Amino acid sequence: MSVQQPQTQSLSAQLLRGNLFAEQCPSREVLKHVTSRWGVLVLVALLGGTLRFSDLRRKVSGVSEKMLAQTLQWLEGDGFVLRKSYPVVPPHVEYSLTPLGQDVGVRVQELADWIEHHLPSILQAREEMNRTDITK
Amino acid sequence: MSVQQPQTQSLSAQLLRGNLFAEQCPSREVLKHVTSRWGVLVLVALLGGTLRFSDLRRKVSGVSEKMLAQTLQWLEGDGFVLRKSYPVVPPHVEYSLTPLGQDVGVRVQELADWIEHHLPSILQAREEMNRTDITK
DNA sequence: CATGATACTAACCTTTAGGTGCGTACTTAC
DNA sequence: GTAAGTACGCACCTAAAGGTTAGTATCATG
Numbered sequence: 001m002s003v004q005q006p007q008t009q010s011l012s013a014q015l016l017r018g019n020l021f022a023e024q025c026p027s028r029e030v031l032k033h034v035t036s037r038w039g040v041l042v043l044v045a046l047l048g049g050t051l052r053f054s055d056l057r058r059k060v061s062g063v064s065e066k067m068l069a070q071t072l073q074w075l076e077g078d079g080f081v082l083r084k085s086y087p088v089v090p091p092h093v094e095y096s097l098t099p100l101g102q103d104v105g106v107r108v109q110e111l112a113d114w115i116e117h118h119l120p121s122i123l124q125a126r127e128e129m130n131r132t133d134i135t136k
Numbered sequence: 137m138s139v140q141q142p143q144t145q146s147l148s149a150q151l152l153r154g155n156l157f158a159e160q161c162p163s164r165e166v167l168k169h170v171t172s173r174w175g176v177l178v179l180v181a182l183l184g185g186t187l188r189f190s191d192l193r194r195k196v197s198g199v200s201e202k203m204l205a206q207t208l209q210w211l212e213g214d215g216f217v218l219r220k221s222y223p224v225v226p227p228h229v230e231y232s233l234t235p236l237g238q239d240v241g242v243r244v245q246e247l248a249d250w251i252e253h254h255l256p257s258i259l260q261a262r263e264e265m266n267r268t269d270i271t272k
Numbered sequence: 273c274a275t276g277a278t279a280c281t282a283a284c285c286t287t288t289a290g291g292t293g294c295g296t297a298c299t300t301a302c
Numbered sequence: 303g304t305a306a307g308t309a310c311g312c313a314c315c316t317a318a319a320g321g322t323t324a325g326t327a328t329c330a331t332g
């Protein structure tokens with residue numbers, strides 16, 4: 001482990017490339033949006049196609065309007081979600097994934113699917129832990 | 137979209153199978169551990185092999201001892217991390233991934249890698265958003 | 273003989289994610 | 303005529319994530 005960085009691997013270059021292990025790397029923020037409690041659900045939901053605000057609210061059960069709005073704004077800001085609003089009398093807004101968003105969406109869904117399918121194993125592991133809880 | 141569930145798809149059965157879109161589904165908690173700020177980093181770090189506590193602390197820059205300990209306990213509780221402690225005079229504890237943990241770890245790493253590699257596109261999308269910020 | 277490393281825990285404090293209304297401008301349904 | 307739906311913004315509040323500091327027992331190093 002060298003203290004001095006060879007080849008002038010500057011901080012900025014490191015950050016542009018994205019390095020999760022480095023503090024203050026912007027990718028950590030993106031990751032936070034994507035892996036946020038509702039970010040995951042929204043991305044997966046939108047993989048199924050365009051949805052309106054209240055459709056999303058119904059599909060992602062348990063989310064509050066405030067959090068849904070904020071999550072959508074995060075994801076829009078990162079270029080993952082496309083917001084299309086029609087200036088009609090009862091508000092009408094459609095949300096969909098950009099190509100970039102579909103890309104992340106797929107990875108996120110794979111992770112989510114894995115967890116869903118392996119839930120039994122996980123819960124079982126948890127119980128075994130408790131039984132073997134000699135802890136000493 | 138039927139309101140009535142056919143075949144008595146009971147709530148418990150639904151939950152055992154894992155359904156992220158359902159509130160109170162245990163998988164949401166597992167997801168929270170895995171996608172927590174430090175959970176991601178720890179899983180990816182341990183994919184590289186067994187590490188001791190302070191190795192992890194150094195590798196995952198920015199994490200506090202408290203959070204690292206807590207994250208490791210979450211992941212151990214879910215059966216992803218194996219903790220092996222040697223009762224010697226200066227404490228010696230080794231952390232590694234269980235087979236289950238390596239499985240999730242891979243998915244998480246794929247997501248992390250994707251973000252790292254696409255950071256430039258994301259940051260660019262962000263700037264374009266700001267320039268096109270007619271907002272109207 | 274005073275640090276420092278090790279792997280934590282307990283206590284305390286701050287920050288932020290997230291929740292709960294309330295309001296809106298207009299329409300459709302009851 | 304009143305209630306509900308639409309897509310939020312605003313203000314206020316709670317809970318949980320996260321940080322900071324101190325302490326522990328023992329050994330190796332300076």
